[in-house]
Amino acid sequence: MTCDTLHNLTIVKERLAARGLFPGTSGNLGIRNDDGTLYVTTSGVDKYITNDRSFVHVSKEGKPLTELKPSLETVLHVEIFKRTKARTSIHIHTVSNNVISEIYGNQGKIVFRNQELIKAFGLWHEEDVLTIPIIDNPSDVSHLAELLVPHLTADHGAVLIRNHGINVWGRTSTEAMKLFEAAEFLFDYQLQLNAAQYYIKGEK
Numbered sequence: 001m002t003c004d005t006l007h008n009l010t011i012v013k014e015r016l017a018a019r020g021l022f023p024g025t026s027g028n029l030g031i032r033n034d035d036g037t038l039y040v041t042t043s044g045v046d047k048y049i050t051n052d053r054s055f056v057h058v059s060k061e062g063k064p065l066t067e068l069k070p071s072l073e074t075v076l077h078v079e080i081f082k083r084t085k086a087r088t089s090i091h092i093h094t095v096s097n098n099v100i101s102e103i104y105g106n107q108g109k110i111v112f113r114n115q116e117l118i119k120a121f122g123l124w125h126e127e128d129v130l131t132i133p134i135i136d137n138p139s140d141v142s143h144l145a146e147l148l149v150p151h152l153t154a155d156h157g158a159v160l161i162r163n164h165g166i167n168v169w170g171r172t173s174t175e176a177m178k179l180f181e182a183a184e185f186l187f188d189y190q191l192q193l194n195a196a197q198y199y200i201k202g203e204k
């Protein structure tokens with residue numbers, strides 16, 4: 001039911017907004033309806049407020065079905081929903097995800113192991129490894145989508161866009177939020193660990 005999806009997307013948006021995660025109007029969200037159409041956030045608006053202009057109904061190809069302007073990054077949500085069984089897609093800019101994407105960008109990925117929160121990604125064993133790919137950030141969003149597509153191999157996942165933000169997707173809004181929160185925890189952890197190790201090294 002489309003009103004359920006809109007309700008779920010509103011809850012996701014308000015939870016992210018409550019934490020100040022839409023700086024400078026950045027960030028966007030998408031959710032897939034049973035008929036394949038999507039709701040995405042409106043482009044360039046203040047995402048801390050919710051009103052009847054907050055979301056745009058778009059076709060499964062991302063074409064607006066109303067007069068509102070859909071997110072400039074709608075094509076990323078479209079590709080995610082076309083290639084996976086995900087139903088919710090979250091794109092957020094944080095300082096931590098940007099710094100991590102820059103530090104590890106030349107390696108094309110960041111890898112986590114022996115960290116409890118990788119379990120949020122379904123990785124339950126001691127030897128399991130979480131790899132989050134890092135892609136470049138071309139200004140042409142169709143080119144950006146081409147870089148994202150090879151990483152859309154599972155129904156839930158996360159990809160960092162260098163010096164831009166993160167895209168996460170999940171089969172439900174709850175799953176997408178869980179992955180987003182877990183990824184951001186891991187990025188903060190890695191940055192603090194790097195700083196502590198640098199400090200300790202300097203002391204010797």
Ligand SMILES: CSC[C@@H](O)[C@@H](O)C(=O)COP(=O)(O)O
Pocket residue numbers: 024025026027028041042043044045070071072073091
């Ligand atoms: C305001 S800078 C961020 C934008 O360029 C873009 O990356 C973004 O996340 C939001 O774009 P939007 O079109 O509002 O969905």
Ligand SMILES: [Zn+2]
Pocket residue numbers: 026027028073091093164165
């Ligand atoms: Zn963005």
